[in-house]
Amino acid sequence: MxxxxxxxxxxxxxxxxxxxxxxxxxxxxxxxxxxxxxxxxxxxxxxxxxxxxxxxxxRIDYSQTFKITVVEYVHTHQTSRAQTAAHFGISPSQVNSWNRIVREQGVAGLRSKPKGGLAMGKHKQIKPIKRLEPTQEEKYKQEILELKRKLHEAELDRDILKALATLTKNSQKHSLRK
CATH class of the missing domain: 1.10.10 (Arc Repressor Mutant, subunit A)
Incomplete structure (x- = not known):
């Protein structure tokens, strides 16, 4: 409800x-x-x-590719999770959840899980959740996600340094005029 x-x-x-x-x-x-x-x-x-x-x-089951796209968008577009959620038409808590899963488990954690539970008569002990071993494709997706995040950070650093250089250059010209 x-x-x-x-x-x-x-x-x-x-x-x-x-x-x-x-x-x-x-x-x-x-x-x-x-x-x-x-x-x-x-x-x-x-x-x-x-x-x-x-x-x-x-209930909507999102594909692993869609989940990765959402997490990538958060990392590369300087938007809040709420803005990202509005952009994709999902809830902000879902964005937070997927972001946390990628941070803790990697892309493999976004894999679709099998639906359904145990049959009524079968009472098995609950085993601790094992960390999923990523497939080769998931390893590549994880690497691409990390590289895009690093590239975005490097672009931000570059833009900051350019702005600082411009400000420094302008302030030197201004001090020479006095």
Whole structure:
């Protein structure tokens, strides 16, 4: 069961988008204790429309490739997890979960798991979860993900150094004029 109904989400976002009221004031008015979640609703509605706020009761199994794409997007686009979630039309908690899994287990942890449980009469001891051995393809995907993250960081460092060099050059010219 979801904590907030689709109607409340639509009412909140519609009221906010009309303008003239802050997140905080609207949260107080509608009895929502925390404004972080509603910022996510507004972001999602702006990207995917008001219809995207409707509560969905279907379970979606995302492919490993899609999960890797989402994690890669977080690492290379300087966006928050909430913005990434809005971009892909998924929940921010799902983005956090996939990001944590890649950090702890690597790309192999994003593999689809078999569905279903044990038969009713079979009571086996629960074994500790083993770390999955990545396939060769998953090793390559992990390496590509790491290289893209490092490339993005190097590009950011380069841009910062260029800006610093420009500022230093401009300040030297400015001090020579005095």
């Amino acid at each position: 979801t904590k907030y109904s689709s109607e409340l989400k639509v009412k909140f976002v519609s009221r906010y988008l009309k303008g003239g009221i802050s997140y905080k004031d609207l949260c107080v008015e509608l009895g929502i204790p925390f404004s972080g979640i509603v910022k996510t609703w507004v972001s999602q509605a702006r990207v995917h429309g008001i219809e995207s706020l409707k509560v969905k009761h279907t």
